[in-house]
Amino acid sequence: VLVSGAAGTGKSSLAAAFSDAACRRGERCLYLAFEESPGQIIRNMASIGFDLDPWVGKKLLFFHAARPTVFGLEQHLVMIHNLADKIRPAVVVMDPVTNLSSIGETAEITSMLTRVIDYLKMQGITALFTSLTPGGSPTDEQTDVGISSLMDTWLLLRNAETGGSRKRLLQILKSRGMAHSSQVCEFELGDRGISLITAESTGKRNFS
Ligand SMILES: Nc1ncnc2c1ncn2[C@@H]1O[C@H](COP(=O)(O)OP(=O)(O)O)[C@@H](O)[C@H]1O
């Protein structure tokens, strides 16, 4: 799964919801943090109601702070393989993969991520990658480091300004092999997680 969006649109929040859900099912999750420290992520996500710390204590959630510039791309690849072999997670989060662009050309990153995705798929691991896109061009190949075509599911998060207030929007750009909604759905981040505001009903559905 690829989650694209500008800064602050809720990518890490969605990644936290994904990780939290896996841990609730008793599955192990490996969270590769390319931007914030694990401490920061745990604190920030606690503010929207995800209590990730206990999962770390229960050895279901494993954070790995991967400062992109410390290693080259090849070493990142080896590191991810080693961690996945050791932890044997059911799900892996890479947040945000676009931070790798500071250490390589787009083509190199694409080829590295292709190998990561192939490897994870072979192991039956579900992956969620987040991708930072600059404001205007959410589907820009450059900013999505060319990996969108490798993804089975691609979500886009946006902020829309309407009449002085900001709305958070989520849409599914693609999802292979399944019928999916083509609606642009509004969602909210609150202190009890993420809620979708469905168009069919005005009621909120909490999927956190
Ligand atoms: N308790 C809260 N209630 C509502 N919104 C919140 C709360 N805590 C954080 N946020 C919002 O969440 C946003 C951060 O989302 P995040 O998932 O980190 O975005 P991204 O990873 O896409 O940059 C902040 O910009 C803030 O607006």
Ligand SMILES: [Mg+2]
């Ligand atoms: Mg983030």
